[in-house]
Amino acid sequence: MGLEDRLPKSNGRSALRLSWQKDLDRRDRLPVLARxxxxxxxxxxxxxxxATRIELLMRDPYSIYAQYVLRLDVLDPLEADLGAADKGTIIHRALDAFTKAYPDTLPDDAEARLLAFGEEAxxxxxxxxxxxxAFWWPRYIRIAQWFLAQEGARRARLAASHTExxxxxxxxxxxxxxxxxxxxxxxDLFRTGGYAILDYKTGFVPSKKSVADLTAPQLPLEAAILKAGGFPGVAPGPVVELSYWKLSGGDPPGSIQTDGKLDADALAEAVAEKLTALVQAYELETTPYPAVPRAELAPRFNDYAHLARIKEMVAGHGGRRGGRMSDAATAPKPDPDLIQRxxxxxKASVWVAASAGSGKTKVLTDRVLALLVDGAAPDGLLCVTFTKAAASEMANRIHRRLSQWTRLSDAELENAIRRLDGGRVTAGEDEPRPAPVRPGSGPARRAAHPHHPFLLSRRFWAGSRWRHASPPISRPWTNARRRKQWTWHRRRSCVRPWPAGRWAPRWNRSPPARWKAGFPI
Structure with missing residues (x-):
């Protein structure tokens, strides 16, 4: 807390307050909670x-205890919007209805039929x-087109197909x-014999390694049920393929993940043996349901993490040797700046789901600035917000950033541009500078600086969205080193040395004169 430098030395109560501070900073004052x-x-x-709960039993047994023993169900938030799980359910429903309606051959108007099933779902x-x-339906259209392309090549090899x-x-x-x-x-049953088990994924897809080492056992467990004749209407038989179909609707709209080196039939037999041992172990009353026994296998989403009080346990152990918790809370967190960049x-199509104040507006403004740096016209950008306040905040932030950029030196501007694309930020690095260009017209004037010709051009500042923008330089510098670069006159006009070594024209007070004679093109 740093009270030593703030409390008076001669005050008798300072020692008491400092003792309180030391008590707060002590690690051993926190109780060491057991897992x-x-x-x-x-x-x-x-x-x-x-099958999905078996995977959760392996990764976080405490969640199984809370859900099935304590019977604590997760409640949906009030007036909640549709989430990723709802989107997956809808897409599953539409593909199931289409496959059951046309199990053998695809109709001539297959895309129109699949879109109709989508509208119904x-x-x-x-x-x-x-x-x-605006967002989900265009993605579903791309998913439908990709799905039909895969089905057209796959149906000829299938003898039968069972869905849901x-x-x-x-x-x-x-x-x-x-x-x-x-x-x-x-x-799917192939004409040559053998079954393929498919799982549609609209979100995260387990890796091939997770499927092979049975840390993602959903498809191997379904294969074990199939080999035992557990699916009604499906005769037992060998399993030759385990596939995940990722349906994102982005670019590309979908992909198929199949491990050709994996022996699906042998994996089904192995998972049946391991499942029997796991179930028999949890039949014993002495077998506990611990919370996240292995940090590397922690579930991606945990509805009962607050009941396990993992954060309190980590704080109680205080990171001491031998007492550090092995759970998801102690795992290294990803860099939020890297994720935002x-x-x-x-160039990426992303869905951002975050709470208020976590940087969503910053991500949007950075995308706009990155497009402007690449040369996109301001009047060609469309930013959709749900409130006028959000649109105003975005506009203010973009104005503020652009105004700050016009005042930066070459090295500082390079660093600001690099932060947008996640490049390495340099400090005082000697980088080659372009040769000074004399005042003139034509393309040669654009070589004065690698980034600012468009941002500081009258085509940008005179755009439809920026027509009434305040001039980028509105007050003199107070820094002693930069104050020498400015000469302020009575009429509040100034001249400034250009980064390439030449002097910019004088600006008058009237805005039209600034647009006509202010910035180089």
Missing amino acids: PAPTPPAEARPSRLS FGAQVLANPAVK IKGSLKIPTARGAFTLSAEADRI RAADP
Whole structure:
């Protein structure tokens, strides 16, 4: 807290306050909380889990305890907007309806039919939402086009296809039987024999390594159910392919992840053995349900992390040797600046979901500035906001940044530009400068500086969105080193040395004169 330099030395109460500060900074004053590891009785433990819940049991057993033993369900927030999970459900529903309607051959108007199924799955009320109509529906159109292209090449090799089919597998235990349930997005039977199990993903796709080492066991578990004849209407048989179809609607709209080196049939047998051992272990009353036993396997989303009180445990252990918690909270956090710079890349299509004050407006303004630096016309950019206040804030920030850029030196301007694309920021680095260019006209004048010719041109400042912008230089510098570069006159006009070594024309007070004779083109 730094009270030593702020409290008076002669005051007798200063020593008391300093002792309070030391007590607050002591690590051993925080209680060392044990990792939550409840051991409920055998009759309270779940006897039925889905394939996705088995993965959660491996990654965070405490979440299974909270959901199935304590029966604590997660409530949706009031008046919540549609999220990524809702989008995935809608797309799954549309593809399922289309595949069941045309199981053998595709119709001539396949795209129109699939879009009609999409409109039905979205619903008129959802499509009336401006955000859904502007962002989700165009992505669904691209997904439909990509899906039909894949289906056209795949249908000739298929003998049958089953979509959104539910199955189960009984595992014998000391208490009776444990039921593994699953709902496969799609199971294809090839004409040459063998099954392919497909899973549609509109979000995160597990890596090939996660599937191979069974830390992402969803598809191998579905393969085990299939081999045991657990899917009604699907005869048992060998599994030759496990595939994830990523449906993003971006660029590209979709992709297929299949590990050709993986023996899916042998993996299904291996996961069945490991599942039996896992279920029998959790049948014992002495087996606890710990919270995130391995940090590297922590789930990406944890609805019960606040109940496990992981942050309090980390603070209580204080990072002491041998007492550091092995959970997701202690794992290194990603650099937020790096994430924001990636999201601000105009070439990337991104979805930003963050709370207030976390930098969403900064990402949007950085995208606009990056487009302007690349030479995009200001009147050709469209920024959609839900409130006028947000639009005004974006405009003010862009004005402020551009005004600051006009006052920077060459090195400082280079660093500011590099921050937009995540480049390395230099400090005092001697970089080659372009040769000075004499005043003139034509393309040679654009070589005066690598970045500012457009930003400081009258075509930019006289654009439709920036016509009434205040002049970029509105007050004299107070820095002693830069004050020498300015000569202020009674009429508030000035001359300034240009970065390339020449002098800019004098500006008059009237705005038209600034646009006509102010900045080089």
